[in-house]
Amino acid sequence: MADLAQQISALGRRARATVPVLALATTAQKNAALTAMADELLASRTEILAANATDLGNATAAGLSPAMLERLHLDAARLTAMADGVRHVASLPDPVGRTLREWSHANGVKFTKVVVPLGVIGIIYESRPNVTSDAASLCLKAGNAVILRGGSESWHTNVAIAAALTRALARSGLPVDSVQLVPSTDREAVKILCGLTGVIDVLIPRGGRGLVETVVAHARVPVIKHYDGICALYVDAAADLAMAEQILLNAKCQRPGVCNAVETLLVHRAVAAKFLASAGQALRERGVQLRADDEALAALGGAAAPQVVAATPEDFRTEFLALILAVKVVDDLATAVTHIAAHGSHHSDAIVTEDAATAERFLAAVDSATVYWNASTRFTDGSEMGFGAEIGISTDRFHARGPMGLEELTTYKYLGRGTGQVR
Amino acid sequence: MADLAQQISALGRRARATVPVLALATTAQKNAALTAMADELLASRTEILAANATDLGNATAAGLSPAMLERLHLDAARLTAMADGVRHVASLPDPVGRTLREWSHANGVKFTKVVVPLGVIGIIYESRPNVTSDAASLCLKAGNAVILRGGSESWHTNVAIAAALTRALARSGLPVDSVQLVPSTDREAVKILCGLTGVIDVLIPRGGRGLVETVVAHARVPVIKHYDGICALYVDAAADLAMAEQILLNAKCQRPGVCNAVETLLVHRAVAAKFLASAGQALRERGVQLRADDEALAALGGAAAPQVVAATPEDFRTEFLALILAVKVVDDLATAVTHIAAHGSHHSDAIVTEDAATAERFLAAVDSATVYWNASTRFTDGSEMGFGAEIGISTDRFHARGPMGLEELTTYKYLGRGTGQVR
Numbered sequence: 001m002a003d004l005a006q007q008i009s010a011l012g013r014r015a016r017a018t019v020p021v022l023a024l025a026t027t028a029q030k031n032a033a034l035t036a037m038a039d040e041l042l043a044s045r046t047e048i049l050a051a052n053a054t055d056l057g058n059a060t061a062a063g064l065s066p067a068m069l070e071r072l073h074l075d076a077a078r079l080t081a082m083a084d085g086v087r088h089v090a091s092l093p094d095p096v097g098r099t100l101r102e103w104s105h106a107n108g109v110k111f112t113k114v115v116v117p118l119g120v121i122g123i124i125y126e127s128r129p130n131v132t133s134d135a136a137s138l139c140l141k142a143g144n145a146v147i148l149r150g151g152s153e154s155w156h157t158n159v160a161i162a163a164a165l166t167r168a169l170a171r172s173g174l175p176v177d178s179v180q181l182v183p184s185t186d187r188e189a190v191k192i193l194c195g196l197t198g199v200i201d202v203l204i205p206r207g208g209r210g211l212v213e214t215v216v217a218h219a220r221v222p223v224i225k226h227y228d229g230i231c232a233l234y235v236d237a238a239a240d241l242a243m244a245e246q247i248l249l250n251a252k253c254q255r256p257g258v259c260n261a262v263e264t265l266l267v268h269r270a271v272a273a274k275f276l277a278s279a280g281q282a283l284r285e286r287g288v289q290l291r292a293d294d295e296a297l298a299a300l301g302g303a304a305a306p307q308v309v310a311a312t313p314e315d316f317r318t319e320f321l322a323l324i325l326a327v328k329v330v331d332d333l334a335t336a337v338t339h340i341a342a343h344g345s346h347h348s349d350a351i352v353t354e355d356a357a358t359a360e361r362f363l364a365a366v367d368s369a370t371v372y373w374n375a376s377t378r379f380t381d382g383s384e385m386g387f388g389a390e391i392g393i394s395t396d397r398f399h400a401r402g403p404m405g406l407e408e409l410t411t412y413k414y415l416g417r418g419t420g421q422v423r
Numbered sequence: 424m425a426d427l428a429q430q431i432s433a434l435g436r437r438a439r440a441t442v443p444v445l446a447l448a449t450t451a452q453k454n455a456a457l458t459a460m461a462d463e464l465l466a467s468r469t470e471i472l473a474a475n476a477t478d479l480g481n482a483t484a485a486g487l488s489p490a491m492l493e494r495l496h497l498d499a500a501r502l503t504a505m506a507d508g509v510r511h512v513a514s515l516p517d518p519v520g521r522t523l524r525e526w527s528h529a530n531g532v533k534f535t536k537v538v539v540p541l542g543v544i545g546i547i548y549e550s551r552p553n554v555t556s557d558a559a560s561l562c563l564k565a566g567n568a569v570i571l572r573g574g575s576e577s578w579h580t581n582v583a584i585a586a587a588l589t590r591a592l593a594r595s596g597l598p599v600d601s602v603q604l605v606p607s608t609d610r611e612a613v614k615i616l617c618g619l620t621g622v623i624d625v626l627i628p629r630g631g632r633g634l635v636e637t638v639v640a641h642a643r644v645p646v647i648k649h650y651d652g653i654c655a656l657y658v659d660a661a662a663d664l665a666m667a668e669q670i671l672l673n674a675k676c677q678r679p680g681v682c683n684a685v686e687t688l689l690v691h692r693a694v695a696a697k698f699l700a701s702a703g704q705a706l707r708e709r710g711v712q713l714r715a716d717d718e719a720l721a722a723l724g725g726a727a728a729p730q731v732v733a734a735t736p737e738d739f740r741t742e743f744l745a746l747i748l749a750v751k752v753v754d755d756l757a758t759a760v761t762h763i764a765a766h767g768s769h770h771s772d773a774i775v776t777e778d779a780a781t782a783e784r785f786l787a788a789v790d791s792a793t794v795y796w797n798a799s800t801r802f803t804d805g806s807e808m809g810f811g812a813e814i815g816i817s818t819d820r821f822h823a824r825g826p827m828g829l830e831e832l833t834t835y836k837y838l839g840r841g842t843g844q845v846r
Contacts, residue, residue, distance in 0.1 A: 020760075020788065020790065022763060022786075023790060024787060033463065105807065111808060118821070119790075119820060130737050148460070190441040201821065216620070218641070220639060220640070243843040246843060246845055247845055249845075250845035251845075261451060305517060337443075365447060367443065369837065370836065370838075370839060371836060371838055372841065373838075373841065374840070374842055374844075375839050375841025375842075375843070375844045375845075375846055378845070378846040384528065385528075386526060386528070397542060397834045398625060398822050401835060402837055413790070414792065414803075415786050415795075416794070416798050417786075417795075417796045418796065418798025419797055419798075420669060420798070421678055421797075421799065422677070422799045422801070423673060423802065
């Protein structure tokens with residue numbers, strides 16, 4: 001334990017030492033390093049896939065679920081996709097050095113607010129080994145050192161990927177310690193990372209609620225949390241019901257296992273019977289189970305209807321990540337907004353209506369990272385929103401909210417240029 | 424203890440309940456409330472000054488230092504200044520609702536990134552009772568509820584000020600719970616505030632290092648820290664030495680007790696003898712004690728010279744907040760930058776040089792909230808930098824860096840307006 005703490009602390013100091021170098025690295029140097037990283041991932045295909053086979057063998061023996069095995073699995077195509085992802089990050093604009101604002105003091109001191117890297121970013125993640133290269137490339141492009149702590153099930157794969165990235169960094173001339181993998185998958189290592197004040201500038205936990213909660217409970221450094229997406233769609237009295245149905249089917253069924261999928265449907269009483277008769281049928285045809293409150297239950301044909309059950313209060317606070325939808329009939333916009341505030345997770349919520357005034361009231365009143373009018377919640381995504389890539393979707397209000405791209409991995413400083421001014 | 428936890432938890436829930444109301448409050452409503460607050464502070468002069476007299480009597484009996492008593496003391500002029508401060512906040516532009524960015528998805532969904540309030544802000548502060556109205560007015564203007572926890576020595580004064588603010592809120596129609604004072608000055612109350620996840624969006628501790636460290640140690644919610652200002656001035660070989668001396672005298676002597684005062688002087692060897700002979704004399708005339716490294720000591724006339732002592736390593740890591748200056752001779756720009764990185768507090772640092780290339784290297788390499796070229800570090804201040812007012816100066820890199828004005832008390836959300844788009 002003391003050994004592990006010392007090891008991680010030394011790793012942190014090495015990361016810290018790269019900060020001044022990375023802060024001054026040019027865009028060309030960073031892009032060259034990223035290109036080298038992509039090349040090296042492909043050149044190391046044999047080792048990485050062999051390591052992944054070891055992990056898969058262990059995971060199968062340990063009885064991991066097929067979904068977990070699927071997430072863990074790498075093949076040549078997935079490795080190529082990882083390398084392409086790194087190359088894509090190289091192609092994105094460099095956020096560092098951008099001028100955010102310029103102004104002058106009355107006395108002539110000229111102030112400039114410029115973007116600078118955050119410093120050292122810790123990423124704590126589970127199963128998916130592609131996070132190792134995705135996170136490393138995004139952090140590096142924004143001029144940050146990164147400390148990666150992957151899951152135990154992908155240990156051998158992550159070691160092989162990190163080794164490839166380190167070789168590429170060595171070749172490129174940027175510090176090899178810019179990207180480091182924590183040499184332990186012990187839960188204790190997470191707690192040690194959480195305590196590295198003065199070393200880690202922000203920790204980003206990406207994974208299940210248990211992981212995020214562990215980090216929050218122990219963190220003495222800033223954390224950007226990636227919690228649940230309990231997203232709602234509100235179908236207003238003035239909705240185009242055909243449009244509402246299309247948006248609902250997309251938001252619920254296109255990819256039910258992700259955080260921007262809809263988990264709750266709120267329907268205005270005036271259109272509930274008509275909308276639920278049609279949309280309910282379409283959802284059932286796609287295998288969706290409907291958990292309905294009393295009024296919605298009646299509109300859906302009662303609890304005896306196929307794939308329809310009476311909702312419990314808990315259903316309206318649940319991220320199902322599955323073909324399940326909680327359904328509720330509401331009196332009006334205000335009730336919908338209040339429901340979302342009380343039960344949602346402030347991630348992504350949508351209204352469907354043809355009434356612009358109602359839509360604007362919803363957009364103003366719903367306090368979520370992304371709020372939609374007549375569009376699917378599935379657009380809450382760094383790529384869809386034009387950020388180029390994303391390191392995750394923050395459910396925090398602090399520093400970064402919603403999809404986090406390169407810009408969200410930076411901070412700023414002020415420069416004051418004078419000619420001898422004093423107060 | 425359980426009672427206190429319940430009380431503070433109930434107070435937090437009341438603050439939370441105001442969030443949707445404050446988020447939708449118009450600029451006119453907020454300004455009317457602020458004007459009412461300023462009026463009510465003046466109308467409550469008798470009560471507030473009587474309460475302050477009680478606090479001063481207790482503090483005198485408890486043997487508080489003259490400096491502490493001075494900070495605690497209110498009179499009619501100071502109360503008028505507090506009211507004027509609140510009126511000034513009313514006059515500032517409202518940060519909420521501003522569009523930060525607008526763009527469209529290729530499919531036509533129009534995205535807008537807009538400024539929204541942070542939510543509930545907790546301010547933990549010591550002695551100065553004017554923080555009660557300053558912090559309340561800034562938080563309210565940015566659409567936030569505020570929970571104030573002042574020091575025990577100013578308890579009666581804070582209660583009287585908060586009561587006045589609450590009466591004004593009641594009259595203005597905004598929720599009275601928008602501004603609340605924690606009903607306990609027990610240190611335990613700070614720990615309880617630190618644990619109010621889901622209630623408090625950010626805690627801002629303003630006070631001594633002990634207070635900030637207590638908050639950091641216990642916080643489960645985001646914290647913006649206001650730590651030391653260990654600021655350095657580097658006098659380059661190519662400096663205009665007369666300018667350097669003026670800036671040094673200003674940065675060290677104009678107000679030595681504040682965080683943007685200079686604590687460390689670094690002088691390039693090429694100009695050390697000449698600069699220190701003149702500047703050393705000027706500093707001594709102003710009562711400054713010089714703590715010099717070996718080379719600087721020689722240039723200053725040795726340890727036998729008046730007000731000159733040999734520096735210890737600790738002197739270069741100390742926020743003196745007094746007429747004391749640590750002095751060191753350095754080889755070059757790189758040594759100066761390395762010294763600042765290792766010993767400074769990333770608050771405000773300055774270079775004096777006539778060489779623009781050297782200046783730009785310093786501005787790029789020094790990783791502090793504000794970095795100056797040929798200007799005094801004393802400009803690191805919300806008012807001086809044109810923010811209108813400040814709630815403090817963040818020494819963090821996260822969310823807000825340097826002086827924090829109204830903008831830094833906000834976050835953002837994304838609005839997506841479509842016409843039925845799905846993925």
